[in-house]
Amino acid sequence: MAGRKTRAPLRPGPRRGASLPAGTREDLMRAGAETFAELGFDGATTERIAERAGATKAMINYHFRSKQGLYEAILLATFAELKSRLDGVRRSGSPAADQLRAFVAEFARAAREHPSFPAIMVREVLSGGKHLPEGVLPRVLGVMGVVRGIVEQGVEEGSFRPVNPLLTHLSLMGALLFFFATEPFRKQMVPKVRLGQAPPTYEAYVAHMQELMVRGLEAAPRRRR
Amino acid sequence: MAGRKTRAPLRPGPRRGASLPAGTREDLMRAGAETFAELGFDGATTERIAERAGATKAMINYHFRSKQGLYEAILLATFAELKSRLDGVRRSGSPAADQLRAFVAEFARAAREHPSFPAIMVREVLSGGKHLPEGVLPRVLGVMGVVRGIVEQGVEEGSFRPVNPLLTHLSLMGALLFFFATEPFRKQMVPKVRLGQAPPTYEAYVAHMQELMVRGLEAAPRRRR
């Protein structure tokens, strides 16, 4: 369903280095990420993305060949960074509980630096991966592999009870992605409902998830201090 | 943004009792729920919904005045049932840990009987509540209130540590909604990736979430049996 129809030149745009992003191409990627997160792939019109980037629709096709091409470029760039963050967690060699805490913290930090990323990913899995670029699926599985590795290490160490790593991954990622992806919703609801409290902060949620997951997976009885 | 423009007759359709659903109106609600879940509000075209229901576009406007009207009817009907389920959990008067387990089980049961509901709700909060009917927001807060009630009871009983009820609600609902809403995605990925295992079942995930949450919230040290 996402098959390539034509074989246009792969990179008609300019070839920039790894230096700080600037220029129309990068503006379009930033504007595209925000708009895809808010409206979804189909809902984000090229005109709206272009306007947000201070450019025109035609620039999207020039730099990325199509709307889908822009989408792919955004996802690949974001996942590349996420992967290096999470790999660092595993390479630390710390005890599983510490790695689990670090995973939550690093994932949250990535979500702060790329605030559009969680919503885009949730929309993507909701759509059955309809627009998911081929190169991105292995990266999604890579994140799953990190969680599985941490859980299996904890079970081997004897610090975690023998939980299913896949179920653990789904509950952890669900709780994290849902929180970050729905922050705009909560902010928008503040004036409409009397919550009696301000929307929760990133920091508070990170601490909550760290405790919930580590305690929820722990094997041994806990000592009161 | 979702303001009513005209004041058309509110219920031009037939007035049926509470007996088992049949007829074009109910067919459209079923087909609409499935299509909204798969494609989102904007992505679900009236023609596609009508085709799925074995009817025509014009029938949507006749029975529900508009696409938005159909959407509202679906959400209101589904939330009405969910509310009665969750109220039953609170009324049981059981210890907080048992109520938490029952909440997870009842929510999962509702998700099985209305498989489109989780995806619709996740899409809705992702869109900032853009299409959320007015009458539905109190119901969303009602679900939050049930979780808050269980958590506060557990803290008072001394069986839960003093966790923030709102953060607990967000992590629980995120993990549950994400799992149920993304089941189609996992099924679709099976042939594309070597997972080494079949996709997890509802039952396994319910048991996982029950243990994870209860252990994660528990105040006291656990005794080995």
Added chain:
DNA sequence: GTCTATAGGCTGATAGAC
């Protein structure tokens, strides 16, 4: 590299026959 203008396709809602 960037723009304007437009072609070609799809959508929600409605009018009007039965």
Added chain:
DNA sequence: GTCTATCAGCCTATAGAC
């Protein structure tokens, strides 16, 4: 209650000037 036909609007991608 249900249908067919249609209108008016919006979208992606492209052509072609600069």
